[in-house]
Amino acid sequence: MTFVKITEQASLHDNLEQKSVRELLEEINEEDRKVPEAVGKAIPQIEKLVTAIVERMQKGGRIFYLGAGTSGRLGVLDASEIPPTFGMPPTLVVGLIAGGDTALRNPVEHAEDDPQRGWQELLERNISPLDTVIGIAASGTTPYVIGALHRAREHGILTACICSNPDSPLAAEADIPIEMIVGPELVTGSSRMKSGTGQKLICNMITTATMIKLGRVKGNRMVNMQLTNDKLVDRGTRMVADELGLGYEQAKRLLLLHGSARKAIDAYRESQS
Structure with a gap:
């Protein structure tokens, strides 16, 4: 089967530079409304992942997000919000981005093309079979992420992925692939848009549901939040x-x-x- 990147297919909208601001905003919104539906279709896989994560974290396991570019930044963002929101140590949900912290603000040339670096970074953090590695890549083809999941799986570590193309090379390395098919972006190939929005929603779902099941919420309140302001x-x-x-x-x-x-x-x- 030939792997087709929906994320690189031509936008359903054209001549964007000739449109008014109102037209552009309405067309962006039209595309954005497709995201929750795509995420909803992935809930069975997200449920499977959260259930497995909770079981592992109750025994001392951790979550590692890996990604490059927008995908990496969203993983780091979600991880960074767990300590203040739920009062958990910053070592329990960790976001790794190709190129390191520099890449949070600036592109790091070819960082995502190294298939060995992600696994090396996991080893530096003493990755173990109780941990879960979640690769985030809209394309499903990022070597930094694929390489890390491949090695993690070889070592009996639970792997999952969030991607926007079906049957991707990344999904082939994931025990639990989450395929969120949002279709072509308004600006062709700009996966910071719908794909990024869907990734953020799914990361929210994974960690929020996990923290609730770990007892970090009472009723509907963040009773363990840090008192930082x-x-x-x-x-x-x-x-x-x-x-x-x-x-x-x-x-x-x-x-x-x-x-x-x-x-x-x-x-x-x-x-x-």
């Missing part, structure tokens, strides 16, 4: 006040004493028992 201290205070039926100032003192809404609530209840 006044807004979050206020949010945490209201959580404690609502949960315990306390006044705002007493709840705030408890929160700041214990460092998180969950710890404050648990400590107060223990003191009252």
Whole structure:
């Protein structure tokens, strides 16, 4: 079977430079509305992945995202948001991007073309069979990502991928391939658009569902969030006040004493028992 890159197919829209701003925005929005449907079709595979990740993380496993360019940046973004949102150590969800941190802001020439580097970076972080490696690549052909998944799979490590082309070389290296087929981009080949949006949605789904199943959310609240600014201290205070039926100032003192809404609530209840 010939591998066809839908992500490189011609846009359904043409003569873009001749259109008004309103026309351009409406056509971008028209394309963007296709993304949630494509993500929805991938939910069975996402469910399979989250279930497997939760089981591994309960035993001490970690999540590693690998990607290049936009895909790599989105993995790093999702990983970086886990500690402040859920109060987890930054070592449990790790984002790796071809070319390193420099590539977060600037393109690093040929970084994504090295099929060995991704695995080397995983080895530097003591990758183990309890971990999960998720490769993100809209094209499904990025050597940096494919090489890492291939070696991880050889070592009995769970592999998954998020890509926007069916039956890609990357999916062939994934135990759980997540294929989110959003179709051609408005600007031909610009996978920072629909593909990037879908990748962000899927990363959100993977880590949010995982953190909920690991007990990092109570009801619908981020009871383990880090108190890194006044807004979050206020949010945490209201959580404690609502949960315990306390006044705002007493709840705030408890929160700041214990460092998180969950710890404050648990400590107060223990003191009252």
